[in-house]
Amino acid sequence: MIPQRLTAAELLDSASLLADLLAVTVADGASLGFLAPLAHDEAAAWWRGLAPAVAEGRLAVWAVLDGDRCLGTVSLAFTDKPNGRHRAEVAKLMVHPAARGRGLARTLLTRLEDEALDAGVSLLVLDTETASPAESLYRATGWTRAGVIPHYATDPTGTPRPTTLFYKRLEARDPVRTPQNRSAARYS
Numbered sequence: 001m002i003p004q005r006l007t008a009a010e011l012l013d014s015a016s017l018l019a020d021l022l023a024v025t026v027a028d029g030a031s032l033g034f035l036a037p038l039a040h041d042e043a044a045a046w047w048r049g050l051a052p053a054v055a056e057g058r059l060a061v062w063a064v065l066d067g068d069r070c071l072g073t074v075s076l077a078f079t080d081k082p083n084g085r086h087r088a089e090v091a092k093l094m095v096h097p098a099a100r101g102r103g104l105a106r107t108l109l110t111r112l113e114d115e116a117l118d119a120g121v122s123l124l125v126l127d128t129e130t131a132s133p134a135e136s137l138y139r140a141t142g143w144t145r146a147g148v149i150p151h152y153a154t155d156p157t158g159t160p161r162p163t164t165l166f167y168k169r170l171e172a173r174d175p176v177r178t179p180q181n182r183s184a185a186r187y188s
Helices: 008-027 040-048 051-055 104-118 133-140
Strands: 059-066 069-078 087-095 123-129 144-154 160-169
Touching: 008 040, 008 051, 008 059, 008 069, 008 087, 051 059, 059 104, 069 104, 087 104, 104 123, 104 133, 123 133, 123 144
Parallel strands: 087 123
Antiparallel strands: 059 069, 069 087, 123 160, 144 160
């Protein structure tokens, strides 16, 4: 399962599959900015609304598509501020409940980090619900906890929850890094 970076056209073509993933992930309790139940049409419209940012290079979206299902996705939002072009924000890391426990979240993060480095990004930031499975994943994959904000966002039921902020400084993993020298096996 190799994450593929989606073009704006591919994002539009995959909006329904991505919407299915988003809806099932929210229904499973993940705090992704939406309340449950999340209607498929609302989720698909949200994904389609990202296409202009993808087309303009302000957002990168990776997905693992398997036939008629999206197993996982992650996004990277680039800043347009001149003093912050070295950083980007990780958003919407999701793995379908049926695909969890196979390392897919780590694979998505590795792909994102490699491509962020290729784009000149050396600092990543993100936020996640405190005490969630995602928080454990970020700690296990080398992210540094920056702090907690109480009552930052609600969970899918509408209950206010604290959010943990994380950052990760990126360094080259290979002596000579080029997009061409990465093995596809790294992401499988």
